[in-house]
Amino acid sequence: MTRYIQRHSLLKRVIHGVHTVACLALIASGTILFVPALGRAVGSDVVQSVRMLHRVFAVVFISAPLLGMIVAPKGFVHIMKNFFAPWDADDKKFMMLFPKYLFSPKKTHMPKQHEVKSGQRLADGMLIAASVLIAITGVILWAGRFVSPEVFRTALMLHDVAFVLVTFIMCAHIYLGAGVFQPYRGSVRLMFGDGRVSEADALYHWGHWADEELASGENVVEA
Amino acid sequence: MAENAILYDASKCSACKGCQVQCKQWNMMPSGLGKDENEFTGSYQSMPDLNGDTRLLIEFHEEAAGDGIQWAFSRRACFHCTEPTCMEVCPVGAISQLDDGTVKLDNTKCVGCKYCTAACPFEVPKYRENFNVSNKCTLCDDRVAQGREPACVKTCPAAALSFGPRDEVLAAGKARVEELRTAGYDKAELYGETEMGGMHSLFVAQYGLEAHGLVRDPKRPDAVALFSLIKPLAGLGVAAVVGGLGLSFLTGIGYDRDELTAESASAYDAAKEEK
Numbered sequence: 001m002t003r004y005i006q007r008h009s010l011l012k013r014v015i016h017g018v019h020t021v022a023c024l025a026l027i028a029s030g031t032i033l034f035v036p037a038l039g040r041a042v043g044s045d046v047v048q049s050v051r052m053l054h055r056v057f058a059v060v061f062i063s064a065p066l067l068g069m070i071v072a073p074k075g076f077v078h079i080m081k082n083f084f085a086p087w088d089a090d091d092k093k094f095m096m097l098f099p100k101y102l103f104s105p106k107k108t109h110m111p112k113q114h115e116v117k118s119g120q121r122l123a124d125g126m127l128i129a130a131s132v133l134i135a136i137t138g139v140i141l142w143a144g145r146f147v148s149p150e151v152f153r154t155a156l157m158l159h160d161v162a163f164v165l166v167t168f169i170m171c172a173h174i175y176l177g178a179g180v181f182q183p184y185r186g187s188v189r190l191m192f193g194d195g196r197v198s199e200a201d202a203l204y205h206w207g208h209w210a211d212e213e214l215a216s217g218e219n220v221v222e223a
Numbered sequence: 224m225a226e227n228a229i230l231y232d233a234s235k236c237s238a239c240k241g242c243q244v245q246c247k248q249w250n251m252m253p254s255g256l257g258k259d260e261n262e263f264t265g266s267y268q269s270m271p272d273l274n275g276d277t278r279l280l281i282e283f284h285e286e287a288a289g290d291g292i293q294w295a296f297s298r299r300a301c302f303h304c305t306e307p308t309c310m311e312v313c314p315v316g317a318i319s320q321l322d323d324g325t326v327k328l329d330n331t332k333c334v335g336c337k338y339c340t341a342a343c344p345f346e347v348p349k350y351r352e353n354f355n356v357s358n359k360c361t362l363c364d365d366r367v368a369q370g371r372e373p374a375c376v377k378t379c380p381a382a383a384l385s386f387g388p389r390d391e392v393l394a395a396g397k398a399r400v401e402e403l404r405t406a407g408y409d410k411a412e413l414y415g416e417t418e419m420g421g422m423h424s425l426f427v428a429q430y431g432l433e434a435h436g437l438v439r440d441p442k443r444p445d446a447v448a449l450f451s452l453i454k455p456l457a458g459l460g461v462a463a464v465v466g467g468l469g470l471s472f473l474t475g476i477g478y479d480r481d482e483l484t485a486e487s488a489s490a491y492d493a494a495k496e497e498k
Contacts, residue, residue, distance in 0.1 A: 044317060180468075
């Protein structure tokens with residue numbers, strides 16, 4: 001019998017899944033617009049279809065998290081609480097060790113973490129900021145005929161900057177979150193599976209949080 | 224093929240708007256026919272600016288004079304820059320530069336993204352809503368290909384517009400500016416000789432550039448310069464991130480760890496504390 005901790009709810013996983021698909025589709029379609037040579041290679045008909053799809057996925061990208069906030073406000077508050085939780089000594093140590101850990105995981109022992117690792121909080125913060133920026137500027141670009149060329153130009157530049165940021169963060173997020181990085185193997189199950197983490201993985205990744213969860217037993221499942 | 228250019232001589236222009244009408248007629252661009260459909264500009268100018276259906280506009284720049292108003296007329300249309308920023312940012316290659324220097328917008332390829340409007344230092348290309356494309360002067364490349372002049376030039380009754388090889392047009396423009404200065408128009412200037420790498424629509428500004436509403440020393444907008452910086456940097460950045468993560472993956476091959484339990488983890492922590 002293995003013990004698991006239920007880490008993510010079904011709603012959270014569904015919203016995360018929808019948001020992931022929308023985000024990847026936006027990056028792919030955005031790349032065609034971002035790199036003129038690609039757009040010219042595929043031709044204007046394809047680019048036009050891609051632009052329309054880009055807007056459809058943009059609506060999904062913006063509305064999915066908003067919907068989550070409306071449907072589960074307590075969950076949103078919980079996420080925000082974790083996000084703004086003060087950093088303790090282990091959080092700081094984790095960030096100091098992380099670059100070394102990334103390139104020598106076999107020789108690096110990482111400190112215990114709370115529900116959300118300090119590194120992830122940092123990455124989440126950048127991702128949220130870039131996503132808000134890309135959403136606002138995207139709406140301005142969509143409403144291009146109602147704004148001055150100067151506003152359009154600025155929005156386009158900021159949209160591009162945010163696009164680059166989101167792309168970078170997503171590369172790292174997928175590498176770690178999908179468990180391509182060996183120590184994170186199996187973590188894809190958390191968001192794209194049943195949302196459960198085994199006792200062993202929980203203790204390894206989020207020691208403080210796992211201790212609390214195992215002690216309370218509230219979300220512990222045996223299978 | 225030799226480069227061509229249009230020369231607009233504001234000192235000869237009577238602002239009859241014949242060129243504006245002829246441009247619409249040749250290019251089949253409708254005018255607003257509904258009552259009050261065109262916004263009143265407060266002057267004789269037809270509309271405040273170029274729009275999706277108007278590629279050429281005669282502007283009336285007014286200045287109070289001793290006994291009334293003095294006008295400085297302007298021909299507002301694409302300048303056909305040698306270094307066109309609109310072409311640089313077009314994501315589908317709808318804007319191209321012909322051998323004679325004409326900057327052509329092919330509306331069969333245009334997707335109406337409006338990037339060209341944002342990139343143009345003169346904000347010339349305008350969005351044509353009904354067709355979801357951008358629109359701007361093509362220097363009547365269809366007529367020129369048949370050995371004819373652009374429609375606006377053909378119709379000008381005051382000979383304020385001329386068309387021909389750029390070097391000849393340039394020489395004529397310079398000579399006209401000299402004439403005007405000799406006649407007492409000290410501020411007369413030729414616009415387009417070097418601006419934006421040299422334009423293919425030159426302008427004799429009788430009263431100086433500012434009086435005719437022309438942008439002195441136009442530059443490609445800073446945002447466009449940033450676009451061209453961001454793109455290669457983004458490419459390098461993505462390569463660095465992917466390369467870094469690839470290296471991280473390689474260093475992690477063979478990684479293994481003992482299956483932890485709450486008990487073994489506590490024992491490990493206790494042993495560590497004892498140490």
